[in-house]
Amino acid sequence: MADAALQCGITRMTLEDVRKLLEAEVIVGSSLEQTPVEMGCGADLMSDVLAFAKTGALLLTGLTNAQVVRTGEMADIVGICFVRGKRPPEETVNLAVTSGIPLLATQLPMFESCGRLYGHGLKGCSEVCGS
Amino acid sequence: MSDKEIEVGPEERISKTQEMVYEMKVGDVMTRKVITVHPKTFMSELREILRENRISGLPVVDDGRLVGLVSLEDFIKWLADRQDDCPIEAKMTGKLETLHEDDPLVLAVGKFEKTGLGRFPVVDRDRGRLAGILTKGDVIEGLLKKLEIDYHQEEIYRHRASHIFEDIEADRTTLLFQYDVKGQDFKQAGGSSSRLKRTLKRLGVRPDVVRRVVIASYEAEMNLVVFTEGGKILARVRPSGVLLEVEDSGPGIADIQKALQPGYSTAPDWVRELGFGAGMGLNNIQNTSDRFDIQSEPGKGTLLKVAFYPKEEHGDTG
Numbered sequence: 256m257a258d259a260a261l262q263c264g265i266t267r268m269t270l271e272d273v274r275k276l277l278e279a280e281v282i283v284g285s286s287l288e289q290t291p292v293e294m295g296c297g298a299d300l301m302s303d304v305l306a307f308a309k310t311g312a313l314l315l316t317g318l319t320n321a322q323v324v325r326t327g328e329m330a331d332i333v334g335i336c337f338v339r340g341k342r343p344p345e346e347t348v349n350l351a352v353t354s355g356i357p358l359l360a361t362q363l364p365m366f367e368s369c370g371r372l373y374g375h376g377l378k379g380c381s382e383v384c385g386s
Numbered sequence: 387m388s389d390k391e392i393e394v395g396p397e398e399r400i401s402k403t404q405e406m407v408y409e410m411k412v413g414d415v416m417t418r419k420v421i422t423v424h425p426k427t428f429m430s431e432l433r434e435i436l437r438e439n440r441i442s443g444l445p446v447v448d449d450g451r452l453v454g455l456v457s458l459e460d461f462i463k464w465l466a467d468r469q470d471d472c473p474i475e476a477k478m479t480g481k482l483e484t485l486h487e488d489d490p491l492v493l494a495v496g497k498f499e500k501t502g503l504g505r506f507p508v509v510d511r512d513r514g515r516l517a518g519i520l521t522k523g524d525v526i527e528g529l530l531k532k533l534e535i536d537y538h539q540e541e542i543y544r545h546r547a548s549h550i551f552e553d554i555e556a557d558r559t560t561l562l563f564q565y566d567v568k569g570q571d572f573k574q575a576g577g578s579s580s581r582l583k584r585t586l587k588r589l590g591v592r593p594d595v596v597r598r599v600v601i602a603s604y605e606a607e608m609n610l611v612v613f614t615e616g617g618k619i620l621a622r623v624r625p626s627g628v629l630l631e632v633e634d635s636g637p638g639i640a641d642i643q644k645a646l647q648p649g650y651s652t653a654p655d656w657v658r659e660l661g662f663g664a665g666m667g668l669n670n671i672q673n674t675s676d677r678f679d680i681q682s683e684p685g686k687g688t689l690l691k692v693a694f695y696p697k698e699e700h701g702d703t704g
Contacts, residue, residue, distance in 0.1 A: 299661060300664050301660075302661075302664055302667055302670055303666065305601045305604065305670050306669075306673065318660070318661045320661070322576060322608075322660055323661065325575070325604065326576075326661070328576075328580055328583070329579060329601050330601060331593075354580070
C-alpha cells in the first residue's frame with residue numbers, strides 16, 4: 256500500500272491503485288493499471304452522480320442495481336466500486352461487461368473508502384475542472 | 387451473378403496490392419537502422435557480427451560511403467576455400483545493384499525477381515551515402531502494414547457516421563432518431579439513452595455535448611419509466627446542436643413550478659431505493675441543457691423540449 260501511496264503522489268491514480276488502497280475485489284474489468292482515475296464521487300443518489308460527477312470519475316456507492324452502471328455509462332464514469340461488502344446482481348454485472356465499465360467491491364464502508372482515497376490524493380468532483 | 391461476384395473479390399484485392407506497389411516508395415518500407423561493417427574488418431569476425439544481429443548479409447561502408455555488400459554466402463565460400471584471414475573488402479561484392487529512397491516499390495520488386503538477390507542497399511541519390519537497406523521481408527512487412535492501416539481506417543470510417551453531414555448535400559440537415567420507452571420497466575430503463583449515446587458518438591457529436599444530452603435523456607427516460615405508461619424520446623441531430631423531445635400521454639404534471647424545485651418529488655419509495663426519485667431529475671435536465679421548455683396537462687401528458695449546443699458557439703450555460 257505504501258507503494259501505491261507513493262505512486263499516487265507523483266503520478267495520476269489508476270483503478271489498480273484504487274483496488275490496492277481499498278483492498279477491493281475485481282468483479283468486472285481488466286488492465287486496471289491503464290485506467291486513470293481523475294476524481295472520486297461517493298453517492299447513493301444517482302441523480303447526484305449525474306449532476307456532480309465529471310468525466311473520468313470513480314463512483315463509490317452502496318447501491319448495486321443495474322441503473323448504477325447505466326448512470327456510470329451516461330456520466331462517463333471510469334469505474335464503480337461497491338462499498339461495505341455489497342455484491343451486485345447478475346444483471347448489473349452483465350451490463351457492466353457490455354458497457355465496458357469496471358466493477359470493484361470493497362468490504363470497507365463508504366466513509367472509510369472515500370477517506371482512504373482522498374487521503375492518498377484523489378480529488379473530489381468539485382476540485383477538478385472539466386465537463 | 388453470384389459467380390461474377392466471387393471472382394471480383396480477390397481480383398480487387400490483388401489490384402489493391404498492385405496499386406500499393408506503385409504508390410509506395412522504397413523509403414517507406416526499407417530498414418533505416420542498418421548494421422554496417424568497415425572494409426578493413428576481418429572475415430573471421432564476420433560470423434559473430436551476422437550471428438549477433440541475426441542477419442544474413444550487410445553493407446560495407448567506408449566513411450559513410452557504400453563500397454560493397456558482404457553476405458553469409460561470401461563467408462561460407464571463404465570458409466570452404468580454406469583461405470587465410472583477410473579484410474572483408476577482398477571478398478565482398480563490390481559491383482552493386484542499389485536503389486534510391488524515392489524509387490517506387492514496384493521497381494524494387496522487379497529487381498528482386500530479375501537478380502535473385504536477397505537485399506539491396508538504398509543510397510542517397512546525390513552523395514551516394516547509405517540511407518538504408520531493403521530486403522524482401524521489408525517489402526512484405528511494409529505492404530502488410532499498409533493493408534492493415536488502410537483496413538483499419540476503412541473500418542473506423544465505416545463505423546463513424548460523422549461523414550454523413552459532409553456527404554449529404556442540403557442547406558440544412560437534421561437527422562431524427564426515435565426511441566420508444568416502455569413504462570414501469572425498470573430493468574430496461576436507460577437502454578434508450580444508452581443507444582442514443584452510441585448513435586451520437588458515431589455521428590461525431592462533441593463528447594461534452596454527448597454527455598449533457600444523454601444525462602438529460604436518461605433522467606427524462608427515468609421519468610417516463612417511473613411515472614408514465616411509456617412514451618418516446620426524439621433526438622434531432624444537426625451539425626449545430628442536438629434537440630431532444632420527450633413526450634408521453636399521461637398522467638401529466640399538476641404543478642410544473644413545484645416539480646422544478648430541487649428535492650420536490652412524488653416518486654414512490656421503490657424508485658428512491660434504486661437511487662432515483664429524489665426530486666432532482668428535472669433540475670438535472672434543466673442544468674445540462676441550453677434551452678429548456680416543458681408543457682404538461684394533467685390527464686393528457688407531458689412534452690419536454692430541450693436543446694444542446696457546443697459551448698463556444700452558445701456562450702456560458704450550466
